[in-house]
Structures are given as structure tokens and as C-alpha cells.
Amino acid sequence: MNDNQTHSQNATEFLKDRERAHWHDETLWFVRAKRDKAAHNIPEWEALRDAASAIKEHTLSRLDEYLIQFEEKAKANGVHVHWANDAEAHNQIIHGILAKHSAKNVVKSKSMLTEECGLNFYLRDKGIEVVDTDLGEYIVQLREEHPSHIVLPAIHLKKEDVSNTFHQHIGTEKGNKDEVYLTRSARKVLRQKFLSADAAITGVNFAIAETGGIVVCTNEGNADLGVHANKVHIACMGFEKIIPKAEHLGIFLRLLARSATGQPVTTYSSHFHRPQKGQEMHIVIVNNGRTNQLGREEFRGSLKCIRCAACFNTCPVYRRSGGHSYHTAIAGPIGSILAPNIDMKQYADLPFASTLCGSCSNVCPVKINIHEQLWSWRQKLMSEGYGGFAKKASMKMMAGVLGSPSVFKISGKLGRTAMRLMPFAVNNNLNPWYKGREMPEPPKESFREWYKKNKKA
Numbered sequence: 221m222n223d224n225q226t227h228s229q230n231a232t233e234f235l236k237d238r239e240r241a242h243w244h245d246e247t248l249w250f251v252r253a254k255r256d257k258a259a260h261n262i263p264e265w266e267a268l269r270d271a272a273s274a275i276k277e278h279t280l281s282r283l284d285e286y287l288i289q290f291e292e293k294a295k296a297n298g299v300h301v302h303w304a305n306d307a308e309a310h311n312q313i314i315h316g317i318l319a320k321h322s323a324k325n326v327v328k329s330k331s332m333l334t335e336e337c338g339l340n341f342y343l344r345d346k347g348i349e350v351v352d353t354d355l356g357e358y359i360v361q362l363r364e365e366h367p368s369h370i371v372l373p374a375i376h377l378k379k380e381d382v383s384n385t386f387h388q389h390i391g392t393e394k395g396n397k398d399e400v401y402l403t404r405s406a407r408k409v410l411r412q413k414f415l416s417a418d419a420a421i422t423g424v425n426f427a428i429a430e431t432g433g434i435v436v437c438t439n440e441g442n443a444d445l446g447v448h449a450n451k452v453h454i455a456c457m458g459f460e461k462i463i464p465k466a467e468h469l470g471i472f473l474r475l476l477a478r479s480a481t482g483q484p485v486t487t488y489s490s491h492f493h494r495p496q497k498g499q500e501m502h503i504v505i506v507n508n509g510r511t512n513q514l515g516r517e518e519f520r521g522s523l524k525c526i527r528c529a530a531c532f533n534t535c536p537v538y539r540r541s542g543g544h545s546y547h548t549a550i551a552g553p554i555g556s557i558l559a560p561n562i563d564m565k566q567y568a569d570l571p572f573a574s575t576l577c578g579s580c581s582n583v584c585p586v587k588i589n590i591h592e593q594l595w596s597w598r599q600k601l602m603s604e605g606y607g608g609f610a611k612k613a614s615m616k617m618m619a620g621v622l623g624s625p626s627v628f629k630i631s632g633k634l635g636r637t638a639m640r641l642m643p644f645a646v647n648n649n650l651n652p653w654y655k656g657r658e659m660p661e662p663p664k665e666s667f668r669e670w671y672k673k674n675k676k677a
Contacts, residue, residue: 227573231541245539252533254482273587286462293432297494300502307337310506315346317502321452325419329443330354331423333456335549351413354441362389368543371480371529376542417669422444422456430465432492444490454502460523475585479528509562518596523556524586531580537573539581542595553580553590559583568606571597588603636662
């Protein structure tokens with residue numbers, strides 16, 4: 221991921237390796253197909269989606285009450301609760317807890333919030349080693365890359381990439397691409413990290429206001445092992461992770477795994493309510509721009525997201541451009557809604573990285589109108605002056621052409637003639653559309669001309 225380049229520039233880099241790009245597309249479509257099969261096996265699937273969406277909308281409308289209730293219950297359970305208004309505060313709080321315990325080695329389960337806040341780099345600068353223990357996260361961490369997908373962080377890598385990475389960093393046999401061998405080798409290293417760590421950090425999938433407990437979902441059990449092997453547990457959650465009651469949890473757990481990977485349920489759904497005997501447990505509740513999103517009526521619904529990545533797997537742009545092209549912690553369609561909320565200027569390109577086909581909205585388990593929000597962001601970014609000169613000028617020109625029937629007719633005729641007599645005028649690298657596509661054969665007549673003739677006949 222190059223933070224200094226736009227989505228289209230990063231995508232161009234990704235697409236240079238056509239074979240890998242094609243493989244990436246097919247692999248994610250396979251995951252999408254698994255999701256469809258899993259969803260179709262549940263007759264009440266749409267009812268579950270409706271219920272989840274309604275619960276989330278209700279929670280967002282009374283977020284202040286549920287957050288306070290959660291804090292009170294968690295404190296009563298013996299948990300230390302912290303509030304962080306931004307990424308810097310989040311990182312400082314965690315560093316403060318670790319410093320108090322003289323912790324130098326930390327194991328962490330997958331948490332996109334800590335990616336969003338840049339926690340690993342922050343703690344590394346303070347002399348604290350953080351090891352990501354989810355296998356995919358561990359692989360990209362060794363490569364000093366960011367996750368390219370929120371559920372499948374190393375989905376952009378092939379077996380040979382992993383083999384080379386492990387050979388370079390943990391000394392596995394050169395050229396050995398056997399998955400079992402590579403996984404066992406990583407497990408051996410990670411087990412020592414779990415046993416020698418001073419503290420464990422986890423994300424939070426769901427926080428229950430009624431009980432003050434949190435739920436962490438993993439397929440590898442790494443969150444459980446990290447928490448139970450250490451005397452300090454720090455859980456990091458965006459404040460939108462709240463749900464009102466424990467009875468609501470079943471709805472989300474049924475939707476989450478099926479939407480993410482097509483599994484009936486995540487292998488481990490770990491419930492943490494209070495610290496173990498002799499352990500200290502902290503929960504850091506983070507805002508980092510979420511209140512701004514809550515205050516924007518047209519984008520508020522994005523806070524319903526349960527981070528399943530179904531919208532990633534179905535998105536034709538994500539599948540063909542790779543997660544790193546989005547230059548933000550959370551990529552894909554939902555990330556393209558969330559990122560401009562944090563910084564409009566830096567992420568102004570992302571809402572335009574979509575076909576607006578609506579497939580993302582169709583698969584979203586909590587019925588977020590993702591493609592409509594992307595369209596709304598485009599309007600907002602253009603009106604706020606973040607669209608760029610070229611886009612602004614071309615949109616203005618198109619508005620002039622499409623707004624006048626006579627100009628549209630003449631422009632169409634000129635375009636068809638130019639494409640027929642001077643194909644080089646459009647089939648060149650100055651035309652961004654041509655770079656990844658074959659230009660169509662121009663029709664001999666427009667639909668208007670055809671209709672006029674046939675109507676008379």
C-alpha cells in the first residue's frame with residue numbers, strides 16, 4: 221500500500237501482474253460463492269438481516285445510553301474502562317497500561333481498530349514488540365505490509381510468497397510450500413511468543429451493554445490463548461460495536477461467519493466478562509471520528525458495519541484492484557465510506573473506486589445501503605472541492621452535453637465518426653478508459669436515428 225498514491229495509481233501497480241490479479245479475483249469470488257450457499261441454507265436469512273439492521277439502527281439512536289450502561293456493567297465486573305477520542309489518545313492509553321506493567325512484549329489478535337490507529341508502529345517506537353498472532357496478520361507483519369483484507373489479511377499472497385517470507389524470517393526450508401509445514405512452523409514460533417509475552421491485546425466484535433461483556437471471534441483461538449496466558453488483557457473497540465442485550469448476539473453471530481467466509485459459525489466466539497484471578501482487564505472505547513459519522517445522516521448507517529467483508533468479496537473493483545490500492549486500514553466499499561469521514565482530502569478518491577452496481581448493498585448482512593452512500597460521498601466531495609480539477613471539468617462538460625439534446629446529438633455523431641476514421645484518437649494511453657479495456661466498435665447510427673427510421677417503417 222502506498223499512502224501517497226491514489227487508488228487508481230495503486231491499482232495500476234497491482235494489475236501489472238495480470239496472473240496474480242486474475243487469481244485474486246477468482247479466489248475472492250470463490251469466497252463470495254460460499255457465502256451465497258451458506259445464506260441460502262437459512263430460510264430465515266432475510267429476516268435475520270432485517271432484525272440485525274433494526275437492532276443496529278436502534279442502538280445508534282441511543283448510543284449514549286448503551287455506552288454508559290456498558291461502562292457501568294464492565295466496571296462492576298472489575299474491568300478498567302477507558303475512553304479515547306482519537307487514535308493518538310487510544311495509543312497513549314495502551315502505552316500507559318503497558319508501561320505501568322513494564323511490558324515489553326505483547327501478543328495481539330486481529331483488530332482493525334488498532335490498524336486504524338497505527339498502534340503497532342506507535343508501540344514499536346516506544347520500544348515495545350507487538351506480535352500479531354492471527355496467521356494472516358503474522359505473515360503480513362513479517363513482510364512489513366498492512367492487511368489487504370479485514371477478514372483474510374494475506375489474501376493477496378500465494379503459497380510461494382508465504383514460503384519465501386517464512387524462510388527469510390523464521391528459517392523454514394527454502395522452497396517448501398506445503399501449507400501444513402508452513403502453518404506448523406509459524407505455530408511453533410507463535411507459541412513461544414504467547415508464553416513469553418507480558419500482555420495481550422484483542423479487538424472486540426461485539427460489546428453487550430446489558431452485561432458489560434465483550435465477544436471476540438477468531439478461527440484460530442489465538443485471542444483466547446493470548447488472554448489466558450497473560451496477566452494483562454487490553455481490548456480495543458470502536459464505540460459502534462455495542463449491542464443492547466445478550467439475546468441479540470445470536471443474530472449477529474449467525475450472520476457474521478456466513479457473510480465472511482461461508483462458515484456456519486466462527487470457530488471460536490470467546491466471551492470475556494471479567495478478568496481472571498490475578499489478571500487485569502482493560503477496555504478502550506474509541507471514537508476517532510465516529511461521532512462525525514454519527515452526525516451525518518446520510519452516512520450514519522455505515523456504523524452498523526460488523527466487519528464481515530462480504531462487500532469486499534463481491535465488489536468487482538476490490539477483487540480486481542487488491543486491498544492495498546485503497547491506502548486505508550479498512551479497504552473495499554465500506555472502507556471507502558468510512559475513510560473520507562476521517563480525512564476528506566486524503567481519501568477523496570475512494571468513493572469513486574466503485575461501479576455503484578449495488579452488489580455490496582445486496583450482500584451486506586446488516587443492510588447498509590453502501591452503494592448509495594458511496595454515491596452521496598461523491599456529491600459531497602465534489603461540492604466541498606475535493607474532486608480535483610480534471611473530474612470537476614469533465615463533469616461540467618458532461619452536464620453541458622447531457623443537458624442539451626442538440627449538443628448530445630452532435631457530440632455522439634462526432635464521437636462515432638472519430639472512432640471510425642481515427643481510432644488512434646481514442647485508442648491510446650492518454651485515454652484512461654483504454655488502458656484496461658478494448659474500445660467498442662462504433663455503431664453506424666445512433667439509437668435515435670435507428671428509431672426514427674424504424675418508426676416510420
